[in-house]
Amino acid sequence: MPAADRFSGVFAPVITPFHEDLSPDPERLIAHCRWLLSQDVGLAVFGTNSEANSLSVPERIELLDRLVEGGIDPLKMMPGTGCSALSDSVTLTRHAVRNGCGGVLMLPPFYYKGVSDEGLFRSFAEIIERVGSADLRIYLYHIPPVSQVGISVGLVERLTRAYPDIVAGIKDSSGDWNNTLALIERGGADFRVFSGSESFLLRNLGAGGAGCISATANVNPAAIRRLYESWRTPGARELQREVSELRDCLQMPLMIPALKAVVATFLDDPEWETVRPPLTPLGRDQKDLLLKKLAEQNFAMPALGTASPSRPSA
Amino acid sequence: MPAADRFSGVFAPVITPFHEDLSPDPERLIAHCRWLLSQDVGLAVFGTNSEANSLSVPERIELLDRLVEGGIDPLKMMPGTGCSALSDSVTLTRHAVRNGCGGVLMLPPFYYKGVSDEGLFRSFAEIIERVGSADLRIYLYHIPPVSQVGISVGLVERLTRAYPDIVAGIKDSSGDWNNTLALIERGGADFRVFSGSESFLLRNLGAGGAGCISATANVNPAAIRRLYESWRTPGARELQREVSELRDCLQMPLMIPALKAVVATFLDDPEWETVRPPLTPLGRDQKDLLLKKLAEQNFAMPALGTASPSRPSA
Numbered sequence: 001m002p003a004a005d006r007f008s009g010v011f012a013p014v015i016t017p018f019h020e021d022l023s024p025d026p027e028r029l030i031a032h033c034r035w036l037l038s039q040d041v042g043l044a045v046f047g048t049n050s051e052a053n054s055l056s057v058p059e060r061i062e063l064l065d066r067l068v069e070g071g072i073d074p075l076k077m078m079p080g081t082g083c084s085a086l087s088d089s090v091t092l093t094r095h096a097v098r099n100g101c102g103g104v105l106m107l108p109p110f111y112y113k114g115v116s117d118e119g120l121f122r123s124f125a126e127i128i129e130r131v132g133s134a135d136l137r138i139y140l141y142h143i144p145p146v147s148q149v150g151i152s153v154g155l156v157e158r159l160t161r162a163y164p165d166i167v168a169g170i171k172d173s174s175g176d177w178n179n180t181l182a183l184i185e186r187g188g189a190d191f192r193v194f195s196g197s198e199s200f201l202l203r204n205l206g207a208g209g210a211g212c213i214s215a216t217a218n219v220n221p222a223a224i225r226r227l228y229e230s231w232r233t234p235g236a237r238e239l240q241r242e243v244s245e246l247r248d249c250l251q252m253p254l255m256i257p258a259l260k261a262v263v264a265t266f267l268d269d270p271e272w273e274t275v276r277p278p279l280t281p282l283g284r285d286q287k288d289l290l291l292k293k294l295a296e297q298n299f300a301m302p303a304l305g306t307a308s309p310s311r312p313s314a
Numbered sequence: 315m316p317a318a319d320r321f322s323g324v325f326a327p328v329i330t331p332f333h334e335d336l337s338p339d340p341e342r343l344i345a346h347c348r349w350l351l352s353q354d355v356g357l358a359v360f361g362t363n364s365e366a367n368s369l370s371v372p373e374r375i376e377l378l379d380r381l382v383e384g385g386i387d388p389l390k391m392m393p394g395t396g397c398s399a400l401s402d403s404v405t406l407t408r409h410a411v412r413n414g415c416g417g418v419l420m421l422p423p424f425y426y427k428g429v430s431d432e433g434l435f436r437s438f439a440e441i442i443e444r445v446g447s448a449d450l451r452i453y454l455y456h457i458p459p460v461s462q463v464g465i466s467v468g469l470v471e472r473l474t475r476a477y478p479d480i481v482a483g484i485k486d487s488s489g490d491w492n493n494t495l496a497l498i499e500r501g502g503a504d505f506r507v508f509s510g511s512e513s514f515l516l517r518n519l520g521a522g523g524a525g526c527i528s529a530t531a532n533v534n535p536a537a538i539r540r541l542y543e544s545w546r547t548p549g550a551r552e553l554q555r556e557v558s559e560l561r562d563c564l565q566m567p568l569m570i571p572a573l574k575a576v577v578a579t580f581l582d583d584p585e586w587e588t589v590r591p592p593l594t595p596l597g598r599d600q601k602d603l604l605l606k607k608l609a610e611q612n613f614a615m616p617a618l619g620t621a622s623p624s625r626p627s628a
Contacts, residue, residue, distance in 0.1 A: 022400070022440070048425075048426075053398045053399065053423075053425035053426065054398065054399050054400055054423065054425075054426075055399055055401065056371065056399045056401040056402045056405070057370065057371070059399075059401055084367045084368065084398065085367065085368050085369055085370045085373075086336070086368055086590055086591060087369065087370040087373055088370045091370070108592065109367075109368065109591070109592045110425065111362075111367035111368070111424065111460070111461075112362075112367065112368075112460070112568065112592055112593060113459070113460055113462075114567045114568060115568070115592040115593065115594075116592075116594060118594055119591050119592035119593055119594045120591075120592050122591035122592070122594065123591035123592045126336070126591055145427070146425070146426070146427055147425075148427075148462055149592075253428045254426065254428060254429070276400055277400060277423070277433050277434075277436035277437035277440055278422065278423045278426055278429040278430075278433035278434050278436070278437045278463075279426060279429065279433055280429075280430060280432055280433045280436065
């Protein structure tokens with residue numbers, strides 16, 4: 001795969017619907033993925049905001065199989081495959097490659113804290129060697145506020161030197177723009193740097209970055225995508241202000257219940273609010289306040305659901 | 315199981331041996347467990363210091379099956395079964411109960427940070443309800459320096475009220491003696507509070523605690539057990555000083571490579587030094603320094619290996 005085939009653009013870490021019994025719901029997931037693709041947004045399934053770390057390996061494998069069987073283009077998918085256990089990361093990464101996924105988003109092993117860059121290098125190297133496929137494209141996942149184990153710029157340099165065709169980019173969810181800038185400057189010409197929030201999208205693209213992978217793309221994909229496409233135009237600053245303002249409405253310490261509440265409301269489908277413990281759904285007051293703030297922004301989710309044959313538009 | 319059958323004493327979070335190809339080594343694990351039992355120390359297999367979070371669910375299931383088949387008494391075992399994913403915790407806990415384990419040591423789900431006590435309660439409750447066995451005994455595992463998600467005293471009170479026969483105790487690896495004391499005072503008469511380090515053992519027992527579950531019990535079980543048995547005697551303070559001093563020699567930000575280096579040295583079995591990434595083995599200098607410090611303490615591992623039929627004593 002030439003570097004031109006590496007990912008760029010806007011990706012949603014796709015929220016994962018659950019049935020009331022907390023089992024994953026492939027049908028609703030397929031419908032949501034279809035809608036996101038219709039909004040020109042790529043699919044970072046099994047990310048942090050997908051509650052992927054509350055899913056077992058067999059559950060993730062089953063869901064990815066169902067997505068591909070359901071007609072979701074694997075080349076538009078960047079499933080999360082980095083686990084705490086080396087063997088799990090190998091299993092999931094191999095499975096993603098076999099399914100023809102355009103890339104994978106890989107957390108470092110995140111249970112043991114205070115590990116060295118040498119240990120993290122060995123972890124990624126073991127996964128790459130064990131999967132052993134020239135088709136593998138890894139997007140590293142740097143999210144220290146959650147994983148508590150980060151991926152330093154120095155580690156990125158070492159990995160891209162050792163595996164220049166495999167280690168294709170990074171998602172930087174540090175919230176630290178200087179770190180993103182250092183990754184863009186030192187990652188190499190073909191290294192794709194995604195911001196973890198659309199709040200940085202204009203700056204990211206201006207500095208030579210590749211786009212963003214952002215939780216809010218689950219509910220506001222069209223506007224974020226519009227900013228991505230028109231970032232060189234005079235109206236870009238205004239678009240950036242708008243998407244950032246909308247993000248501020250949704251911002252909470254844990255954004256997942258809010259995103260699910262929004263989708264449930266706009267689809268009139270309460271089951272979408274279900275989250276797996278340790279998460280809890282929004283309380284009634286929190287939800288009312290959120291919807292009020294969104295209404296003040298004239299927020300809508302145009303055509304939500306229409307991209308799914310099983311979910312005709314109202 | 316009456317409260318009298320709840321665990322007390324000294325437990326080792328048993329270090330997990332790997333082959334050079336990083337696959338788990340059930341034979342060496344069985345031998346080490348046999349030796350620990352011969353020292354009157356219980357088996358908290360699959361704890362933090364077991365690198366359990368670097369093992370997949372199938373790897374843990376296979377190892378536990380091999381231990382039981384190898385004649386290791388499941389009633390002496392407290393396997394770690396708490397995972398990031400709810401479904402994994404259910405699978406492992408159910409498997410431990412089916413194998414007749416005397417209890418399980420359960421981490422809270424540790425990927426998502428800033429979760430509420432309500433969310434953690436729901437997580438433990440789901441596991442308990444889904445496993446659905448009166449034989450289940452849960453020892454909660456509070457280790458905020460590593461998991462970053464803790465188990466508050468309030469959550470303990472709520473869990474013991476809801477499941478008084480199931481939620482049997484806690485391992486407190488906070489390093490905060492006041493927290494341990496609060497757990498002993500507020501957990502209830504039958505609630506077993508283990509310190510996460512033998513440095514607190516005398517204080518733990520004096521305050522009504524149940525013992526300790528400590529990494530160093532992998533290499534220094536006899537002395538720690540001696541302190542446990544004689545804590546009311548005049549010599550207890552001196553024994554406490556000795557085990558604490560030995561622990562200080564082994565103390566490192568990540569103790570696992572040190573423990574493995576010690577076992578490898580005393581068994582003259584270099585393969586024992588293998589760790590899974592993201593951990594790295596001790597460097598030569600670190601190892602030399604460690605062994606020098608241990609020699610100054612006249613440290614020995616008496617009869618190490620002799621409890622295993624496959625490992626005759628020298």
